[in-house]
Amino acid sequence: MTGLSLPNDTGAITAAEIDALAARHYNATLQSIAKIHSDLCILRVVPDAGLVPFLPGQYLSLGLGNWEPRVAGVDPEPLNAVQQKRLCKRAYSISCSLLDDAGSLRRVQEFPYLEFYVALVRHAARRPPALTPRLFALAPGARILVEPRVAGHYTLAGIPPDADVIFFATGTGEAPHNAMIAELLATGHRGRIASAVCVRARRDAGYEAVHRELARRFPNYRYFVLTTREPENLDPAHPHYVGKQYLQDIVRSGQFERDAQLPLDPARTHIFLCGSPAMIGLGPQASPTAPLAGSMLELLQSRGFIPVSPARPGNLHFERYW
Ligand SMILES: Cc1cc2nc3c(=O)[nH]c(=O)nc-3n(C[C@H](O)[C@H](O)[C@H](O)COP(=O)(O)OP(=O)(O)OC[C@H]3O[C@@H](n4cnc5c(N)ncnc54)[C@H](O)[C@@H]3O)c2cc1C
Numbered sequence: 001m002t003g004l005s006l007p008n009d010t011g012a013i014t015a016a017e018i019d020a021l022a023a024r025h026y027n028a029t030l031q032s033i034a035k036i037h038s039d040l041c042i043l044r045v046v047p048d049a050g051l052v053p054f055l056p057g058q059y060l061s062l063g064l065g066n067w068e069p070r071v072a073g074v075d076p077e078p079l080n081a082v083q084q085k086r087l088c089k090r091a092y093s094i095s096c097s098l099l100d101d102a103g104s105l106r107r108v109q110e111f112p113y114l115e116f117y118v119a120l121v122r123h124a125a126r127r128p129p130a131l132t133p134r135l136f137a138l139a140p141g142a143r144i145l146v147e148p149r150v151a152g153h154y155t156l157a158g159i160p161p162d163a164d165v166i167f168f169a170t171g172t173g174e175a176p177h178n179a180m181i182a183e184l185l186a187t188g189h190r191g192r193i194a195s196a197v198c199v200r201a202r203r204d205a206g207y208e209a210v211h212r213e214l215a216r217r218f219p220n221y222r223y224f225v226l227t228t229r230e231p232e233n234l235d236p237a238h239p240h241y242v243g244k245q246y247l248q249d250i251v252r253s254g255q256f257e258r259d260a261q262l263p264l265d266p267a268r269t270h271i272f273l274c275g276s277p278a279m280i281g282l283g284p285q286a287s288p289t290a291p292l293a294g295s296m297l298e299l300l301q302s303r304g305f306i307p308v309s310p311a312r313p314g315n316l317h318f319e320r321y322w
């Protein structure tokens with residue numbers, strides 16, 4: 001149990017109780033957990049009942065019992081005996097490997113597992129992070145809950161086959177984009193496609209190699225990684241200093257359009273935003289019609305894009321993670 005800690009040391013829950021709770025709630029097996037580094041991983045999960053149909057871009061919930069151990073170095077989570085027997089569940093976008101073991105491009109539904117791209121949350125403002133410290137303690141073969149109900153309107157529904165499609169993500173917000181990009185490329189989408197992800201450090205771009213390979217194979221696909229905490233972002237004395245590069249910066253300056261060779265034309269372009277609500281522009285005091293100053297929603301609406309809403313169709317799609 002090195003590096004892991006049990007929910008508490010009172011021993012309130014017995015091994016027999018844990019076995020019974022796990023047998024009652026868990027319905028899937030962790031096939032693999034690939035650690036990109038200590039705080040970022042790709043999980044592959046196989047539900048006992050097989051894969052349910054879903055659309056690229058949708059999400060479902062994963063769950064583990066509060067009785068499961070947590071990795072070390074995260075906020076402590078004191079739990080009483082009743083809380084220890086409960087489940088913690090969180091929503092996760094279904095990600096996609098894009099290339100199979102033979103290097104062939106596959107649509108997300110063609111893989112024999114569900115893939116998830118998950119960041120370890122070590123500290124959180126309001127309450128200790130519940131699920132990721134437990135997910136990161138799992139080993140292949142572990143049992144887990146996969147909620148069978150797939151949800152979400154952050155999909156390619158209504159995208160014309162010759163539209164230009166741009167995906168902007170922070171961190172693991174890239175996950176649903178991977179599934180949508182696989183779909184577009186595998187079905188011969190005629191418009192141009194670009195994906196840009198903003199991460200703290202280069203090593204946080206967990207799918208970079210596969211996207212570089214796809215950009216090599218598909219002339220209508222481009223992939224970009226921006227960083228914010230590498231030496232060239234932080235040290236003005238660095239020979240290649242560029243400062244912190246947010247997605248908003250490369251859109252506002254025109255750099256994105258130049259590098260992607262893709263004009264931001266609302267008449268033929270759909271844009272997808274996923275990840276941090278601060279990047280998207282949402283928060284307690286903000287909404288799609290009154291987004292945060294300096295956010296992507298504000299910037300792109302000023303360029304003529306229209307956020308999708310239940311009331312009207314648009315060309316600016318967004319999914320916030322918290
Ligand atoms: C529709 C939807 C899809 C999601 N898909 C993913 C996904 O594919 N991958 C993923 O890692 N997370 C995803 N999330 C977030 C996920 O549901 C959990 O909130 C997250 O994994 C942290 O869980 P936790 O219980 O450890 O901490 P929580 O108590 O849930 O979160 C604590 C705090 O951590 C921060 N946080 C949460 N998620 C992230 C994140 N991904 N990156 C950076 N900071 C974060 C926020 O400040 C949040 O308030 C998604 C959320 C939603 C609503």
Ligand SMILES: NC(=O)c1ccc[n+]([C@@H]2O[C@H](COP(=O)([O-])OP(=O)(O)OC[C@H]3O[C@@H](n4cnc5c(N)ncnc54)[C@H](OP(=O)(O)O)[C@@H]3O)[C@@H](O)[C@H]2O)c1
Nearest residue numbers: 039119120121170171172198199200204228246276278279
């Ligand atoms: N990535 C790591 O190495 C690392 C290490 C320790 C802990 N963690 C934890 O892991 C979780 C995930 O971290 P993460 O780095 O994947 O996600 P994140 O904190 O959401 O950051 C992803 C990227 O979004 C940028 N960003 C932040 N605010 C923005 C805004 N208003 N507009 C546009 N972009 C913005 C970040 O830049 P900034 O540099 O400005 O934040 C970063 O480059 C967090 O809970 C974090 O505490 C991560």
